[in-house]
Amino acid sequence: MPKINLKRVLLTSLIGYSSLLVLFWVPFNYTTDELKDYHDNYMTIINGNCKSSQYINPWQFYMSFKDLSSEGLAGATHYSDRYVSRRLIWIDSSEWKIYNEDEKISLVFHELTHAYFNYPDLSGYNNRAHFMYEGMNDLNNKFSTYQQLNELTKDLCKSQ
Numbered sequence: 001m002p003k004i005n006l007k008r009v010l011l012t013s014l015i016g017y018s019s020l021l022v023l024f025w026v027p028f029n030y031t032t033d034e035l036k037d038y039h040d041n042y043m044t045i046i047n048g049n050c051k052s053s054q055y056i057n058p059w060q061f062y063m064s065f066k067d068l069s070s071e072g073l074a075g076a077t078h079y080s081d082r083y084v085s086r087r088l089i090w091i092d093s094s095e096w097k098i099y100n101e102d103e104k105i106s107l108v109f110h111e112l113t114h115a116y117f118n119y120p121d122l123s124g125y126n127n128r129a130h131f132m133y134e135g136m137n138d139l140n141n142k143f144s145t146y147q148q149l150n151e152l153t154k155d156l157c158k159s160q
């Protein structure tokens with residue numbers, strides 16, 4: 001008989017039925033282990049340019065892997081500010097496995113910029129080398145991603 005891990009079942013249902021999270025006003029801040037370093041590096045860059053009051057500090061934050069193949073996405077950010085500020089980020093597990101390090105940084109930073117700044121996807125020919133480009137960007141190396149995030153957040157936070 002398979003052993004049922006109740007904690008895991010509960011956690012899975014909680015995450016699976018994310019709409020139910022509306023019922024839970026408890027704050028949480030969870031990033032899965034494999035994404036922690038990317039998240040930390042991102043925070044270091046934005047905290048160099050912004051005060052913590054200049055970006056969103058979600059009441060509920062969650063970032064982990066999920067199968068997004070049916071949606072054809074490499075990453076997705078769900079954001080809501082209706083009841084409590086909530087940011088749920090999913091990275092497609094199979095895309096992640098085939099991405100190189102530069103692409104991983106670009107993908108995670110892209111989703112985090114949606115989450116922390118409500119910053120939209122960029123479209124158009126001129127933006128196709130930008131990490132906020134709506135599709136996979138052309139100029140995908142970590143130095144350009146760091147530099148672009150640095151410039152973007154300097155710009156977003158300078159006027160306040």
Ligand SMILES: [Zn+2]
Binds near residue numbers: 110114120121
């Ligand atoms: Zn996007």
